[in-house]
Amino acid sequence: MNNIISIRPTEEVFSITWMIGRRCNYDCMYCPTELHDKVSKHHDLVKLQEAWKNIYKQTSAKQLTYKISFTGGEVTANKNFLPFVAWLKENYNISSILITTNGSAGLKYYEKLTNYVDAISFSTHTEFMNEKIFFEKIKVLNRLMIRPKKSLHVNIMDEYWAKERIKLYEQFCIKNQISFSINEIDYNKKTREEVLKNGQSNLEI
Numbered sequence: 359m360n361n362i363i364s365i366r367p368t369e370e371v372f373s374i375t376w377m378i379g380r381r382c383n384y385d386c387m388y389c390p391t392e393l394h395d396k397v398s399k400h401h402d403l404v405k406l407q408e409a410w411k412n413i414y415k416q417t418s419a420k421q422l423t424y425k426i427s428f429t430g431g432e433v434t435a436n437k438n439f440l441p442f443v444a445w446l447k448e449n450y451n452i453s454s455i456l457i458t459t460n461g462s463a464g465l466k467y468y469e470k471l472t473n474y475v476d477a478i479s480f481s482t483h484t485e486f487m488n489e490k491i492f493f494e495k496i497k498v499l500n501r502l503m504i505r506p507k508k509s510l511h512v513n514i515m516d517e518y519w520a521k522e523r524i525k526l527y528e529q530f531c532i533k534n535q536i537s538f539s540i541n542e543i544d545y546n547k548k549t550r551e552e553v554l555k556n557g558q559s560n561l562e563i
């Protein structure tokens with residue numbers, strides 16, 4: 359498996375960005391093919407554990423703790439991801455686990471995940487997201503990810519076709535004291551011109 363983007367030693371921790379796989383249940387028009395597809399196989403639990411053991415073998419002599427940022431594809435689309443992070447936290451000296459997700463997994467799934475991860479970044483993707491379900495979930499989870507120990511953040515993707523919706527997302531986050539940022543999009547590697555309308559514009563404040 360050669361999906362690890364970087365292993366960067368710092369004074370206190372090893373900081374690792376780990377792309378767990380390209381597979382994603384969404385297909386955002388601006389997302390390059392090297393970052394997502396709908397066909398690649400999910401890595402099984404044993405393979406993920408072996409990959410970690412290999413990293414650990416090469417880095418444990420420094421006796422540092424680890425900070426691991428998981429990205430995809432969509433990390434939650436792999437059913438082995440939750441057991442994998444649980445196994446990591448239970449068996450290794452991991453100071454923090456951070457994940458980026460499109461928010462499409464169920465509330466119960468994320469509630470379980472909050473036991474093992476320290477920071478969750480949710481990204482809005484209006485071509486596919488159901489706004490109401492997405493933001494209601496975040497409202498609940500924001501109460502579980504309490505700072506300074508834990509954190510939750512919403513990356514509002516600055517999609518040119520969704521400017522009005524984005525204003526609403528901002529208002530929702532402000533009203534509910536949810537950390538957010540408006541994220542600029544690079545359209546240079548877009549995979550199509552057409553903007554799909556598979557999402558639900560149903561958020562009201």
Ligand code: SF4
Binds near residue numbers: 383384393394432
């Ligand atoms: S949800 Fe993320 S990984 Fe999936 S297609 Fe959209 S931008 Fe790419």
